[in-house]
Amino acid sequence: MAPFSTDDRKSPAPSRRELELSKVIREALEPAIMSEYFPRSTIDIFIEVLQADAGTRCAGITAAALALADAGIPMRELVAGCAAGKVDGKVVLDLSDVEDKQGEADLPVALMPKSNVVCLLQMDGSLTEDEFKQALDMATDACRRIYEMQRDALRQKYHVVKDEAEKEEEAEVKA
Amino acid sequence: MSATHQLSPVARLEQKTVVDLIGKGKRVDDRGTLDYRPTTIMLGVVEKANGSAQVYLGKTKVLAGVKIQPGTPFPDTPDEGILTVNAEFVPLASPTFEAGPPDENSIELARVVDRGIRESKAIDLKKLCIEPGKKVFMIFVDVYVLDHDGNLIDAAAMAALGALVNAKMHEFRVEKGEPVYLEEMMPVPMQNYPVSITTAKVDSVTVLDPCLEEEQVMSCRLTVTTGKDDNICAMQKGGLGFLTPDEIKQIVSTSISKAKDLRAKILSNVK
Numbered sequence: 001m002a003p004f005s006t007d008d009r010k011s012p013a014p015s016r017r018e019l020e021l022s023k024v025i026r027e028a029l030e031p032a033i034m035s036e037y038f039p040r041s042t043i044d045i046f047i048e049v050l051q052a053d054a055g056t057r058c059a060g061i062t063a064a065a066l067a068l069a070d071a072g073i074p075m076r077e078l079v080a081g082c083a084a085g086k087v088d089g090k091v092v093l094d095l096s097d098v099e100d101k102q103g104e105a106d107l108p109v110a111l112m113p114k115s116n117v118v119c120l121l122q123m124d125g126s127l128t129e130d131e132f133k134q135a136l137d138m139a140t141d142a143c144r145r146i147y148e149m150q151r152d153a154l155r156q157k158y159h160v161v162k163d164e165a166e167k168e169e170e171a172e173v174k175a
Numbered sequence: 176m177s178a179t180h181q182l183s184p185v186a187r188l189e190q191k192t193v194v195d196l197i198g199k200g201k202r203v204d205d206r207g208t209l210d211y212r213p214t215t216i217m218l219g220v221v222e223k224a225n226g227s228a229q230v231y232l233g234k235t236k237v238l239a240g241v242k243i244q245p246g247t248p249f250p251d252t253p254d255e256g257i258l259t260v261n262a263e264f265v266p267l268a269s270p271t272f273e274a275g276p277p278d279e280n281s282i283e284l285a286r287v288v289d290r291g292i293r294e295s296k297a298i299d300l301k302k303l304c305i306e307p308g309k310k311v312f313m314i315f316v317d318v319y320v321l322d323h324d325g326n327l328i329d330a331a332a333m334a335a336l337g338a339l340v341n342a343k344m345h346e347f348r349v350e351k352g353e354p355v356y357l358e359e360m361m362p363v364p365m366q367n368y369p370v371s372i373t374t375a376k377v378d379s380v381t382v383l384d385p386c387l388e389e390e391q392v393m394s395c396r397l398t399v400t401t402g403k404d405d406n407i408c409a410m411q412k413g414g415l416g417f418l419t420p421d422e423i424k425q426i427v428s429t430s431i432s433k434a435k436d437l438r439a440k441i442l443s444n445v446k
Contacts, residue, residue, distance in 0.1 A: 016282045023279045030415050117417035123410035124294045132407050133424055140420055
């Protein structure tokens with residue numbers, strides 16, 4: 001996390017919180033990666049939070065999954081993250097910084113949408129069992145929507161590549 | 176540091192036996208899938224600490240100690256005491272533990288225990304204020320893992336709760352912003368009793384309170400911490416596997432009912 005990403009300056013050295021987040025994020029992404037194709041090798045993922053407005057771990061996972069796909073690393077599927085929580089007695093989706101601090105609960109979730117399995121789940125605050133179920137359903141639905149956006153982003157990239165290749169081809173034909 | 180934990184050769188040999196047994200609804204130590212191991216809690220085992228508790232969860236052994244001393248409050252909570260949880264994995268507890276600064280596993284353990292106590296508002300931190308913005312009491316909970324036979328989170332959470340319930344501090348009155356200690360002792364102001372229940376997923380079966388052999392073959396675990404009002408106050412998924420939303424909901428409702436039993440047991444032990 002960048003020192004200027006939070007309200008009070010944060011030391012650039014990794015805190016205990018960041019070490020824990022690194023662990024849960026790694027455990028959320030690793031099941032999606034076909035690591036059997038990379039014996040005796042390491043894949044490093046670096047996530048830099050430039051501005052923290054709550055939901056950093058979910059945004060980080062969403063971005064990291066895309067970056068892995070962009071790097072051409074074989075994956076079983078993408079991973080999308082989104083948090084739900086409780087603010088003013090209401091179960092809500094994707095808390096902002098103020099909502100996270102003033103709210104009653106925060107439930108970050110990461111989902112592998114095709115197989116409908118949860119690969120990151122944390123919670124703090126206070127939720128009844130029913131509220132929890134509602135929040136979990138909301139978060140998984142949101143992850144599916146984010147997944148669509150991730151897929152579009154990847155497709156868009158190859159559209160651009162394809163268009164450029166076609167243009168070059170045309171130019172060559174003309175010459 | 177980030178490399179995923181590799182199974183020891185022995186664990187790899189045992190793997191099939193453990194998985195096969197669980198597939199048949201049995202377990203290596205003859206428990207049912209929803210049975211907790213025998214639990215013993217001993218309080219006040221370290222006299223120099225304000226409070227302490229030693230927990231046996233099967234062969235897992237965890238000691239927690241509480242120390243209380245004055246310190247400066249955080250700027251965003253000037254009228255609240257401070258809670259700090261730290262965990263030490265001592266090398267004699269397991270061949271995989273090494274001396275040195277805390278690794279991510281011990282940090283995760285400490286933070287999950289901390290979250291349970293903090294989010295359930297187990298301690299009334301406002302009562303630990305000496306002078307707002309200047310001086311408050313800081314409660315240090317140090318958890319020592321003495322023997323690792325699986326499910327350290329639950330054992331550590333139990334030990335931390337036991338040590339807090341057991342803790343005594345001098346009554347005090349405030350004079351010119353400084354605490355003046357009185358002869359009488361008082362307990363730490365508790366208002367909730369969070370209990371963690373960890374479930375492991377092995378193959379497609381979920382088992383409560385995994386022992387070490389089961390932890391070595393599990394695909395993932397889910398810890399659910401609940402307070403006395405049955406509200407969920409903290410959760411943590413760990414491990415490389417995944418859970419379906421239905422499995423999660425199932426685990427949450429079993430954990431809530433199991434936590435109720437365990438809390439009654441812990442509190443009866445205390446009184």
